[in-house]
Amino acid sequence: MYRVLITDNLSPAGLKVLEDNPEIELDIRSGLSPEEVREALKSADGIIIRSATKLTEEVLKDQPRLKAIVRAGVGVDNIDRAAATREGIVVMNTPAGNTTSTAEQTIALMMSLARNIGPAYATMKEGKWERKKLTGTQVAGKTLAIIGLGRIGLSVAQRAQGLEMKVIGYDPFMSAERAAEYGIELYKEVDELVKHCDFLTVHTPLTDETRDLINAERIATMRPGVRIINCARGGIVNEDDLADALESGKVAGAACDVFTQEPPENRRLINAPNMLATPHLGASTDEAQEMVALEAAEIISDFLTKNEIRHAINMIPVSGAEMADLKPHIELGHRLGLFLSQQTKGSLKNVQIQYRGEVAEKQTKLITSSFAAGLLSNAFEADVNIVNATVFAKERGIDISESRSTEAGTLSTLISATVETEDGKCSAAGTIFGQDFLRLTKLDEFYLDAYLDGNLLIYRHNDVPGLIGYIGTVLGNHNVNIAHMALGRLQNQPGGEAIAVLNVDGEVPEAAIAEVSSHKEVSCVKLIKMPPATAPLSWLQ
Numbered sequence: 001m002y003r004v005l006i007t008d009n010l011s012p013a014g015l016k017v018l019e020d021n022p023e024i025e026l027d028i029r030s031g032l033s034p035e036e037v038r039e040a041l042k043s044a045d046g047i048i049i050r051s052a053t054k055l056t057e058e059v060l061k062d063q064p065r066l067k068a069i070v071r072a073g074v075g076v077d078n079i080d081r082a083a084a085t086r087e088g089i090v091v092m093n094t095p096a097g098n099t100t101s102t103a104e105q106t107i108a109l110m111m112s113l114a115r116n117i118g119p120a121y122a123t124m125k126e127g128k129w130e131r132k133k134l135t136g137t138q139v140a141g142k143t144l145a146i147i148g149l150g151r152i153g154l155s156v157a158q159r160a161q162g163l164e165m166k167v168i169g170y171d172p173f174m175s176a177e178r179a180a181e182y183g184i185e186l187y188k189e190v191d192e193l194v195k196h197c198d199f200l201t202v203h204t205p206l207t208d209e210t211r212d213l214i215n216a217e218r219i220a221t222m223r224p225g226v227r228i229i230n231c232a233r234g235g236i237v238n239e240d241d242l243a244d245a246l247e248s249g250k251v252a253g254a255a256c257d258v259f260t261q262e263p264p265e266n267r268r269l270i271n272a273p274n275m276l277a278t279p280h281l282g283a284s285t286d287e288a289q290e291m292v293a294l295e296a297a298e299i300i301s302d303f304l305t306k307n308e309i310r311h312a313i314n315m316i317p318v319s320g321a322e323m324a325d326l327k328p329h330i331e332l333g334h335r336l337g338l339f340l341s342q343q344t345k346g347s348l349k350n351v352q353i354q355y356r357g358e359v360a361e362k363q364t365k366l367i368t369s370s371f372a373a374g375l376l377s378n379a380f381e382a383d384v385n386i387v388n389a390t391v392f393a394k395e396r397g398i399d400i401s402e403s404r405s406t407e408a409g410t411l412s413t414l415i416s417a418t419v420e421t422e423d424g425k426c427s428a429a430g431t432i433f434g435q436d437f438l439r440l441t442k443l444d445e446f447y448l449d450a451y452l453d454g455n456l457l458i459y460r461h462n463d464v465p466g467l468i469g470y471i472g473t474v475l476g477n478h479n480v481n482i483a484h485m486a487l488g489r490l491q492n493q494p495g496g497e498a499i500a501v502l503n504v505d506g507e508v509p510e511a512a513i514a515e516v517s518s519h520k521e522v523s524c525v526k527l528i529k530m531p532p533a534t535a536p537l538s539w540l541q
């Protein structure tokens, strides 16, 4: 049974999807302190949040059970993504469900600013009738500047064009040709764009680049009487600078749905003249909430029960069907990594992974991450898994590169890895027989056919008669049963260097290893421990 914690308001439709899933148990709590969220997460496999819950580094630290965070909405700035990745937790969101509602809120705020709806309403409530003072401006024929031409930005553009506005925009990730298809004149520089508008709206995520994007310096270059709207994130428009500009009259009106602190304790901007404020209502419609809740519920269910990764922020997305196809390859990568971690000595320098044949057409990045998780699993105190392994490797200066060739060799699919440590190089290759029989097909220069599960007794030796009998007797005397044996000879020639990989049942006592090592034709005896063949794939390992 998987346990899903929900700490913010989620629409009943989403809750029902989760309640109807027999594999999922719900833990719904709201108004928790960060410490209470941290405690509650200890018994959760996944969490669904909106914008109120803050998943900081402290909250996410040491949560071995937690595998996934789903944000029912777009902005993930309330989640410490780097910390989640380090802790091996997948972060996913629902990018499209609230686009229309947020675009509509933007237009509603723009129209309200243009026609002074806020002050008109407030003064009517006070019993006043201030027609002259509240004369507005028409939006038709005016220029709207949109910063951030993603889902919401483009949806706002479409609506503004319906209101007969000229739309100009800035987005470093959008081409002028594509912007033109939407009827938007694209500017190359934000500094130029802001000079040419009557209304300005921001629709970017909050990042280091977008924090204070609209500041005193840029406001100074804008047309006098410009109106500014922020339905994206608090901090994209600098709050103090906007308050100054409203007080000076440079900005004729501003509307903010989002604030640097929510709810805002600092009331200066909210109390500034011609300032219209809403309490983060962009996505607060029945329709948007139902859509994001349904999607969030499906995302967490499919992730926990089918390993599907949808709309991931810190991983490659993979559908359920793709994941089913990838599973044996991810497992093979993980086992090759585990195998090589026990074959190598000294600190790791670099890793090269080569994908050949059918596997080269798959999401090899995930297989590489799984390989890295296997390779590093014994090296760290922290749990290393497919989400965080490459981050750990990078932090330690271990260079992992991959190459691919769809041309098959003798095997239809082959994963080969070479690990270089300060002590030298070691390589191994593996394949999949049938659906999911994983095989070690090469160790350094020796071709083999060994099982990649259970205990593997490996020794190098000179290829002389009688040795197999000797080893069999030694292991038999120690009550160790041999399940399978693979021999590899250099260039497949008799009499030279050779290697043996014995899949054995149960443990091999130290004394048996010492006896095998004592044979004059044997060198480098090693016992490698792999998970049993039947161990279910926990792809996050």
Ligand SMILES: NC(=O)C1=CN([C@@H]2O[C@H](COP(=O)(O)OP(=O)(O)OC[C@H]3O[C@@H](n4cnc5c(N)ncnc54)[C@H](O)[C@@H]3O)[C@@H](O)[C@H]2O)C=CC1
Residues within 6 Å of the ligand: 073, 074, 075, 076, 095, 098, 099, 102, 147, 148, 149, 150, 151, 152, 153, 170, 171, 172, 173, 174, 203, 204, 205, 206, 209, 210, 231, 232, 233, 257, 258, 280, 281, 282, 283, 284
């Ligand atoms: N008020 C509310 O309730 C809601 C607010 N939001 C906010 O709106 C933001 C935008 O949402 P979507 O349009 O769905 O996201 P999106 O990812 O579709 O679009 C974001 C756009 O911003 C652009 N961008 C990134 N950095 C930029 C920069 N430095 N300058 C200019 N453009 C830049 C990207 O290229 C992208 O086109 C979200 O990040 C979220 O914070 C989203 C939903 C509801």
Ligand SMILES: O=C(O)CCC(=O)C(=O)O
Residues within 6 Å of the ligand: 050, 051, 072, 073, 074, 075, 076, 098, 280, 282, 283, 284
């Ligand atoms: O959950 C909410 O209502 C906030 C929506 C939002 O800000 C987002 O999706 O980024």
